Amino acid sequence: MTAVLALFFGSLLAVAPLAQLIRTRALRSSREVSLGWVAMVCLGASAWTAYGLEQSDPVIWVPNLLGAVVATATLAVVLRFR
Numbered sequence: 001m002t003a004v005l006a007l008f009f010g011s012l013l014a015v016a017p018l019a020q021l022i023r024t025r026a027l028r029s030s031r032e033v034s035l036g037w038v039a040m041v042c043l044g045a046s047a048w049t050a051y052g053l054e055q056s057d058p059v060i061w062v063p064n065l066l067g068a069v070v071a072t073a074t075l076a077v078v079l080r081f082r
Helices: 002-014 017-027 035-054 059-080
Strands: none
Touching: 002 059, 017 035, 017 059, 035 059
């Protein structure tokens, strides 16, 4: 049960940058977005994904892979509207 909760809440946290992605697209501007923040989220999620894969632990790599994908998409949108 703990693993299921960890996957759920980790995934919930991983999709949080979607709010910024949606707002940036709606405004068609990324002036209010910290490029450093988005880059750090990408880097951190990618590093944790690699670690989780190395440990063969889906509780670590699944939500972080989701986070890396969402953060990368957010980064692309931020750069597009920069």
